């Protein structure tokens with residue numbers, strides 16, 4: 001048995017719930033400040049900033065063998081009858097996780113100086129489609145390139161990064177790194193051809209503010225699960241999809257359940273727990289261990305504060321994840337280390353006497369939660385518990401549980 005309490009996680013003082021209740025929803029303190037964002041079905045979004053692994057300007061005009069690959073600057077420029085300069089930049093995406101899915105990519109070039117009278121110079125970004133060498137490319141060996149992938153007007157304000165959205169290019173480089181030849185920057189000026197202009201950008205040799213690629217990505221959600229009928233009651237053999245345990249309580253006993261606090265009975269066909277202590281929580285725990293699994297069951301709050309499922313738990317239920325219906329705060333919430341800490345609660349009007357089917361799919365650190373067969377939310381848990389036992393809890397109230405079952409997942 002526990003009382004709910006404050007705990008520290010990193011630099012966050014985690015909120016506790018008292019029986020006065022805490023309003024569910026985005027305004028909750030943990031939802032607003034928690035270190036564990038919940039981002040729908042895609043899981044945690046990560047951002048990485050890559051710096052260029054190759055960059056140079058190339059003189060298209062005049063025809064020259066000169067290479068600028070070691071220069072601390074590169075320019076997109078046009079001077080009538082004098083020169084036409086373009087830039088090439090390449091990034092290495094191999095530091096991203098192998099299964100990362102790129103959601104966005106921003107090319108950033110740091111403008112160091114400007115010449116000419118064009119206040120906003122259109123500069124287009126193009127996918128490069130053939131190889132080039134930073135330290136040898138010149139007029140004759142300028143690579144092939146695709147159509148305009150992004151076009152922005154580069155203003156005359158030096159000392160800032162200018163940004164092109166090149167998500168589709170980066171997605172291609174992630175999937176097919178062998179054909180990552182980088183990006184080319186060309187002027188797209190269509191005004192007076194006798195107007196000259198220069199936009200100078202820092203290269204990776206500049207000693208600061210190198211070309212950057214800001215990538216946001218996510219890891220794909222867990223694979224779909226295999227559902228077995230609750231009637232299967234044999235112990236699993238450890239293979240994915242096999243049953244870890246199931247109890248419909250129709251046998252009238254509580255074999256396999258070890259209570260920790262409270263009063264637990266099987267009146268006939270369900271498990272009932274009662275622990276009517278202010279700020280008190282009682283658990284009832286199974287012996288079987290689970291790592292990645294589906295855990296499902298019917299939870300009915302008869303009276304009081306809250307009740308729910310416990311998983312990856314210690315034998316006494318004290319250290320665990322849980323998924324709790326809270327009638328005081330009217331929400332369904334995942335929690336860590338029993339209901340001392342919760343985050344991103346899902347608003348539900350919790351009715352006494354109604355059986356809610358809770359389903360937790362936990363793979364690694366990703367928790368997918370279903371309420372009455374409908375996906376409610378997905379949360380990333382923070383890596384506190386990697387495996388443990390199954391159980392149920394009741395917090396200052398009376399609750400019934402039925403048709404509890406867990407299956408292994410790959």
Ligand SMILES: [Ca+2]
Nearest residue numbers: 055056069203
């Ligand atoms: Ca360079």
Ligand SMILES: [Ca+2]
Nearest residue numbers: 248250269402
């Ligand atoms: Ca039953």
